[in-house]
Amino acid sequence: MTKARARAVAPPRGPKPDRHALYEVAVQGVDWDLDFLDRVFSYRNKGYEPLDFREDFCSTAALAVAWCQRGKDRRAWAVDLDPEPLAWARKYRLPYVREVAKQVTLIRGDVREARKPLVDVTCALNFSWWVFHQRADLVQYLRAARAGLRKNGVLVLNMFGGGKAEKPLVERTRKRAENGPDGTMLPAFTYIWEHESFNPIDRRLLAHIHFELRDGRTIKKAFTYDWRMYTVPELRDCVLEAGFRDFELWSEGYDAKAKRGNGVLYKRTKLDAEDTFIGYAVATR
Template sequence: MGKKEKKQKQQQKTSRRGASYYRNEEDEEDYDFNNNYSQSLASSSLSDQEPEHDDSNEEEEKEEEEEEDADDKTASKKGMPSKFLLYQQSVQSPKGDISYLQKFFLLYVGGRLPLHLQEDFCGTALLSTEWLRNDSRRTAVGVDLDLEALNWCIENNINKVGADGYSRISLFHGNVLQPLAAKLVNFESQEIMNSIGSKDCKDDSESNEVKSAVQVGSSTSTDDMYMKRNVQLVPRDIVCAFNYSCCCLHKRVDLVLYFKHVLDVLSKKGGIFVMDLYGGTSSESKLRLQRRFPNFTYIWEQAEFDIIGRKTRISLHFHLQKQQRKLRHAFSYTWRL
């Protein structure tokens, strides 16, 4: 399809341009998604099924995704909500997850309260930051491959926990299969800024010294943003891998290796590992579900199932009502069931 024809076609429908974002090593889906599954499936079967795509349509979609990727870089400048914020609002329920984690720990371990959590495939580490809220003794560790998500967490989640939030959480940028190679994200500058906002400086000279320290920290190289030293962490009472994240590990050897790493960090006094899995008859067919929120619509799209490799492709889209924009393929994953 020529560019002029494509342009005319796009003028006859709502713009399909949006942010495009892909991750192959982690998964993020709602722990409570299946609660509304039946109702969503009924509505989607009437209005949300997409037609079969031919080669020309696939070529057009590829061009659109390239445009969407360019739009993602300027989305924040146009007042677009972050894809991470939309994900947290539509998919995650950290308070409910923490409630279950505590119950499981008391059921299978007991004798003490769990204080130390590790969230693998953590993304924006919303669960970890929520974990810190109710008890000042709690600590959290988050591991994820997506540096953008970790930085977003530092700027938007940890700062809401409290003045001591930065000192009780450790975020690692790396692969859960190679935890020793993961780099600890250094948010010293954010911690300094947080302290500036929470209390008055004693005098102008001290204030100037702190501000200059922040400026120096912000001008450091990318490598200096991470702590490369070995970090001593408290053994974890709970390790979790939610949102079907383990489905991103396609090989048995990788899954077993991951379980070994989990066992290594659990407390010798007793600890639990909690994960969820994606499956069921609906997971082996093409599927499209949607859930409406006040300002946007969340869409779950599942490609056709590869019965030989037992793999499927999941994409999450967001339709923004106020901005009249679509964030197609905001998050995409390839899972093996």
């Protein structure tokens, strides 16, 4: 068969998969994150289970919903400035979790505003708080997050760093086919994380997420981030200035034999300067 003939009979490929659904598969580790949030809260609160949760920078509210799926007494408030991912969550996530949807409140708003009710745990994950290029904005956010926590409540933020992260780079990761939150089958794809530029003077990082489907189609610049890549001591100083009692930095252990993370987070006072690390900062009200 000639190439032209093969093209003529190729099956229709259908619409490209949804970028938010691909993002969740590519980037989010919801159970891993929630296990850690439960653990750091319980440790500070005599073994009690946390019940009320605020997911800041929630986008499609994956964590808030999964939080509530862990127990009927649990409630979550998910906050994002952008109505588009919130509408997505209303359409593709909440209708598929039945009664659990009643435990979740989606809020369109700025995380720099303090919110009620007070909660046990608040998080700002996947580096979202790096959107604050001005230190004063970061401190304002941290003060608001603190004001929205009960005594002994915890705020968890994550970040990455290390010599190998502070430069232009492209990382490709293959992802298996999975179901989206509404049950739609998502095909296998490659997740591409690109640092277009990093400026050590102001630590501004311009980064993109691209997706590459197995049939050759791509979703270029599915997400773009213009971030300030804060360092650990910069964050620690801001956290303490905002009134939190303490600051800890946790990161995953390394399995040298398997040449990958060992799945366990450890509290750190020292890290290898050469390597890239993903750190989870924990602050207690």
